[in-house]
Amino acid sequence: MRLERPSRTKGRAAGAREEEKSTPPARKKILIDRVIQEIEHLPTLPHVVMRVLSMAESPKISALELSKTMDQSLAAKVLKMANSAYYGGRDRKINSILHAIVMVGFEAVKEIILTTSLFHTFHDARDVQALQPLWQHSMECALIAKRLAWIYRYDSLDEAYLSGLTHDIGRLVIEQYFSDQYWEIEEKREAGMDLLEAEKEVLEITHAEIGGKISERWGFPANLVDSIAHHHDQGWTVNPVLGKILYYADQFTLGQITFSGMLEAFSKEGMNYPATWDSSDLESVEQILQEEMAKAQSMFTLATDKSPNTNSPPSS
Ligand SMILES: [Fe+2]
Numbered sequence: 001m002r003l004e005r006p007s008r009t010k011g012r013a014a015g016a017r018e019e020e021k022s023t024p025p026a027r028k029k030i031l032i033d034r035v036i037q038e039i040e041h042l043p044t045l046p047h048v049v050m051r052v053l054s055m056a057e058s059p060k061i062s063a064l065e066l067s068k069t070m071d072q073s074l075a076a077k078v079l080k081m082a083n084s085a086y087y088g089g090r091d092r093k094i095n096s097i098l099h100a101i102v103m104v105g106f107e108a109v110k111e112i113i114l115t116t117s118l119f120h121t122f123h124d125a126r127d128v129q130a131l132q133p134l135w136q137h138s139m140e141c142a143l144i145a146k147r148l149a150w151i152y153r154y155d156s157l158d159e160a161y162l163s164g165l166t167h168d169i170g171r172l173v174i175e176q177y178f179s180d181q182y183w184e185i186e187e188k189r190e191a192g193m194d195l196l197e198a199e200k201e202v203l204e205i206t207h208a209e210i211g212g213k214i215s216e217r218w219g220f221p222a223n224l225v226d227s228i229a230h231h232h233d234q235g236w237t238v239n240p241v242l243g244k245i246l247y248y249a250d251q252f253t254l255g256q257i258t259f260s261g262m263l264e265a266f267s268k269e270g271m272n273y274p275a276t277w278d279s280s281d282l283e284s285v286e287q288i289l290q291e292e293m294a295k296a297q298s299m300f301t302l303a304t305d306k307s308p309n310t311n312s313p314p315s316s
């Protein structure tokens with residue numbers, strides 16, 4: 001997953017001149033301090049994200065709770081997505097979260113809320129369209145991680161979804177706030193260096209470590225923070241099941257492992273799909289995963305659509 005290098009000259013963030021004058025070790029120290037600073041200044045995620053993670057599985061009560069946790073502008077975006085043709089919204093008008101749950105289902109509404117919340121948080125980020133490959137990969141990874149969580153009976157499908165959605169958020173931060181270093185890293189990659197090695201060499205911190213710090217700041221549970229921070233080095237300690245789900249979802253969406261290779265890898269780790277599944281069930285599941293990957297493109301288009309909202313203000 002590569003981004004297009006912009007033709008215009010990227011603006012230099014404050015402190016860049018100071019970095020240039022410094023000797024290499026001092027420069028890296030300044031960079032790390034700036035990374036930490038940028039993380040501290042990142043917007044927080046809407047409360048509804050944590051509410052989705054912690055809510056009881058009672059859609060009716062939860063719909064009311066969810067509505068109360070969202071501000072009008074976020075709720076309007078959620079309804080707009082639920083009303084889109086993608087969710088079958090040609091012939092009916094959804095005007096409340098409860099109505100959305102009835103019409104498109106609780107699982108779909110939670111996906112919409114989590115995805116919309118993340119885009120809502122970064123709606124001011126420049127170059128959202130230029131970052132499409134990164135966002136799209138994150139959405140693919142979220143949808144696949146959720147399916148893997150279902151196959152391997154992980155407790156929280158929402159946690160798996162959110163882990164996929166946010167696992168590469170560190171790359172977005174590097175691209176947004178350290179664009180000179182971002183392209184330096186890309187050059188090293190093009191010359192054959194491994195991504196994390198290049199990040200270490202240029203920034204002394206990897207996008208996975210940055211992602212761990214951001215998710216910690218956002219108040220994510222420890223198992224999510226740990227899975228994000230170790231989604232490349234497989235060094236999970238808090239909840240290896242979630243760690244493996246995210247790791248293989250990432251590898252699968254990057255095309256680095258096949259469906260059968262992934263099942264085999266899980267089995268070697270002691271995680272097995274339901275024993276009752278035969279080869280035709282496996283074929284259907286593989287087909288579902290491919291469909292989920294295709295769904296990510298449409299979700300990105302919907303989540304970044306800035307056309308005026310035509311819904312009436314949301315009720316509950
Ligand atoms: Fe990554």
Ligand SMILES: [Fe+2]
Nearest residue numbers: 137167168250
């Ligand atoms: Fe990734």
